[in-house]
Amino acid sequence: xxxxxxxxxxxxxxxxxxxxxxxNYDDGVYIWDNRFVIAGLTPKSxxxxxxxxxxxxxxxxxxxxxxxxxxxxGMKPAGFHFTNLLLHSANVAxxxxxxxxxxxxxxxxxxxxxxxxVHPLRVESVVWASERKDVLSTALGLLALLAYVRFARxxxxxxxALVVLPYALSLAAKPMLVSFPLLLLLLDCWPMRRWRxxxxxxxxxxxxxxxxxLLFLEKLPLFALALASCVVxxxxxxxxxxxxxxxxxxxxxxxxxAMVSTATYVGTTLWPxxxxxxxxxAPYQPMPKVALAAGVMLxxxxxxxxxxRRRPQAAVGWLWFLIALLPVVxxxxxxxxxxxxxxxxxxxxxxxxxxxxxxxxxxxxxxxxAATVVGCLAILTAMVAATRLQITHWRDAAxxxxxxxxLTHDNYMVHTLLGSALLREGKYTDAADQLRIALQLxxxxxxxHSNLADAEMALDARDSKGLVELHLRRxxxxxxxxLRYLGSLADLKVYQGQFDEAEAHYRRALAIDPTxxxxxxxxxxxxxxxxxxxxxxxxxxxxxxxxxxxxxAHGNFGLLLLRLGRYDEAIAHFKxxxxxxxxxxxxxxxxxxxxxxxHAPATTEPGGPEGNPG
Numbered sequence: 001x002x003x004x005x006x007x008x009x010x011x012x013x014x015x016x017x018x019x020x021x022x023x024n025y026d027d028g029v030y031i032w033d034n035r036f037v038i039a040g041l042t043p044k045s046x047x048x049x050x051x052x053x054x055x056x057x058x059x060x061x062x063x064x065x066x067x068x069x070x071x072x073x074g075m076k077p078a079g080f081h082f083t084n085l086l087l088h089s090a091n092v093a094x095x096x097x098x099x100x101x102x103x104x105x106x107x108x109x110x111x112x113x114x115x116x117x118v119h120p121l122r123v124e125s126v127v128w129a130s131e132r133k134d135v136l137s138t139a140l141g142l143l144a145l146l147a148y149v150r151f152a153r154x155x156x157x158x159x160x161a162l163v164v165l166p167y168a169l170s171l172a173a174k175p176m177l178v179s180f181p182l183l184l185l186l187l188d189c190w191p192m193r194r195w196r197x198x199x200x201x202x203x204x205x206x207x208x209x210x211x212x213x214l215l216f217l218e219k220l221p222l223f224a225l226a227l228a229s230c231v232v233x234x235x236x237x238x239x240x241x242x243x244x245x246x247x248x249x250x251x252x253x254x255x256x257x258a259m260v261s262t263a264t265y266v267g268t269t270l271w272p273x274x275x276x277x278x279x280x281x282a283p284y285q286p287m288p289k290v291a292l293a294a295g296v297m298l299x300x301x302x303x304x305x306x307x308x309r310r311r312p313q314a315a316v317g318w319l320w321f322l323i324a325l326l327p328v329v330x331x332x333x334x335x336x337x338x339x340x341x342x343x344x345x346x347x348x349x350x351x352x353x354x355x356x357x358x359x360x361x362x363x364x365x366x367x368x369x370a371a372t373v374v375g376c377l378a379i380l381t382a383m384v385a386a387t388r389l390q391i392t393h394w395r396d397a398a399x400x401x402x403x404x405x406x407l408t409h410d411n412y413m414v415h416t417l418l419g420s421a422l423l424r425e426g427k428y429t430d431a432a433d434q435l436r437i438a439l440q441l442x443x444x445x446x447x448x449h450s451n452l453a454d455a456e457m458a459l460d461a462r463d464s465k466g467l468v469e470l471h472l473r474r475x476x477x478x479x480x481x482x483l484r485y486l487g488s489l490a491d492l493k494v495y496q497g498q499f500d501e502a503e504a505h506y507r508r509a510l511a512i513d514p515t516x517x518x519x520x521x522x523x524x525x526x527x528x529x530x531x532x533x534x535x536x537x538x539x540x541x542x543x544x545x546x547x548x549x550x551x552x553a554h555g556n557f558g559l560l561l562l563r564l565g566r567y568d569e570a571i572a573h574f575k576x577x578x579x580x581x582x583x584x585x586x587x588x589x590x591x592x593x594x595x596x597x598x599h600a601p602a603t604t605e606p607g608g609p610e611g612n613p614g
Contacts, residue, residue: 002107003106003113006096006114007092009117010085010092014088015085017081019395020081020395021077021395021397022080022129023128023129023400024417025397026055027129030055030129031066031070036067039070040067040070048063053236057233057237059133059175060172061136061169061173062174065083065136065173066080069083083132084127088117088125091142094142094143095112095116095142098142101149102192103191109356112353115379115380118383119352120272120275120386121345122345122348123341123394124275124341125342128394137170137171138170138176138177139170140167140169141177141346143170144163144164144167145184147163148187152188152192152194153206155218160218163222164221167180167222175327176324177324177346178226179226179323180222181222183320185215186319189312190312190313191313194215256287257338258329259290260285260293261338262329263297264293265343266296266300266321266351269344272383274407275407276408277401277404277417278337279337279338280338280411281337281338300318314354314358317352317355320347321348322347324349325343328340359376398422398425401414401417401421412437412441413445415448419455420451426458435452435455444478445478446474446482446485449471449472450484453488456471457492472485472492473489476489481512483519486506487516487522490502490503490506490519493505494522499529503527506520514542517543517553520542520543520546521539521543521550521556523536524536524537524543524556533563540560541557549576551580554573558570558572558574561573565597570590571594571595574594
């Protein structure tokens with residue numbers, strides 16, 4: 001009952017997450033603005049999931065899980081948060097079951113799982129919809145761990161295959177667990193004690209003693225998968241713009257940041273406070289700060305190793321924390337952050353284990369044990385309160401951005417995030433102010449230029465000062481093949497009546513990505529406006545071939561077919577609009593008009609394509 005109650009407690013604690021919205025930092029490219037995810041589990045989307053390195057990552061299972069949510073819930077944020085919450089609750093249950101199976105201790109296993117479950121550092125991984133990869137990869141990794149416990153009791157290659165499969169799937173969701181084979185070697189030492197001297201007393205005789213050489217050999221398939229995952233991850237990162245070469249961030253700066261961030265993770269685990277969405281990279285950490293952090297890390301490491309014979313739990317928990325953190329500590333640096341709360345999701349398990357097994361053993365008197373129970377309950381209660389408070393900061397993009405800006409300095413990415421959020425809310429002046437601050441801090445940030453162009457366009461539709469075009473062209477200088485910037489500049493040129501240049505931009509976008517349905521639709525609208533309807537037809541067909549549920553393209557193509565007298569085809573496209581937007585009254589009227597024209601041709605002019613392209 002205790003172990004079953006843990007996932008229910010976890011679900012209850014994180015329940016307010018269901019009221020949170022999407023965050024316009026990755027949630028757009030991962031979910032609500034990703035045409036493959038929006039389309040759901042189609043053959044084309046599934047193929048894309050396995051072949052793309054989009055966002056500098058190869059994680060097909062994460063894409064598939066998001067596509068499944070889109071199938072089940074549409075674009076409702078609550079559905080995506082619900083799945084994250086289910087996965088986190090399952091992780092808590094599997095962690096508790098695994099620890100119980102390895103140690104035989106019910107209450108310590110439950111305490112470790114509870115500490116992991118409700119800690120405020122978990123909020124980012126659970127409440128941020130895009131971090132599906134964290135909770136999904138960990139779920140599959142813990143499934144592999146449960147299979148490994150079964151293997152360790154009676155080793156066989158068939159049982160090892162049941163470890164390898166979920167581990168491979170875990171790496172296909174996120175390569176966070178590349179250190180998994182090393183973590184299993186730690187568990188071989190304690191609590192399973194497979195790696196022990198002959199003649200030493202058995203804590204759990206159900207795990208037979210195994211020669212060290214064999215412990216390594218049996219894990220060769222896992223090491224091979226980890227190595228392959230590292231290679232794929234580096235290739236994917238190099239193909240994007242998030243991988244930072246040593247020439248940009250030197251090794252000394254990376255080591256200093258690794259020391260400071262690791263010590264900070266320990267500090268925020270013990271005292272969770274000032275948790276932010278993005279901690280900006282600092283080129284150089286002050287040497288006294290690095291030295292202090294290194295001293296703390298060295299002291300804890302030496303202390304736990306000296307106690308390893310009498311208290312192996314401390315050494316195993318601490319080394320789990322350090323080893324699990326290695327892939328994200330910043331030596332191979334990806335992104336613009338110096339650290340991230342989500343990076344503690346798997347490493348935090350080690351600290352929870354160390355605490356849960358050391359604290360109850362600190363005294364043996366009944367009074368001390370009672371005090372320990374009360375103290376643990378107080379800690380868990382405080383964590384629940386802090387986690388609930390942290391969830392409120394993730395209510396929407398503007399809230400978490402303002403919270404982060406109150407805790408960090410010179411954070412141009414979060415100023416951009418806030419500006420983008422305000423832009424979506426129609427607060428154009430405030431949005432422009434935030435985006436200008438971002439560009440003062442980082443003049444070469446293309447996203448801020450593009451978003452500021454949108455804000456300037458909203459504030460001055462005539463673009464009398466030319467600021468919209470200025471910022472769009474600057475964004476394109478920084479990222480020449482960015483489809484969004486090309487499309488926005490083409491839309492601007494249509495608005496300005498410069499159709500030749502607009503057409504050239506749309507065609508360039510389609511040359512870069514022939515599946516870019518929006519550019520194909522907008523080019524078709526432009527050609528139709530220029531009296532070249534016959535040329536527009538193939539581009540409408542191209543758009544709908546790649547986006548069968550693209551309502552605007554169906555509507556525009558339907559109007560063109562209506563004018564051409566192809567009434568049955570026009571009606572079919574109008575009905576396709578209603579499948580996506582059932583409440584569209586204008587489209588229903590168009591169907592009625594097409595039916596009238598089909599049976600009794602009239603002189604009624606059905607009109608042209610709607611609005612400006614884009």
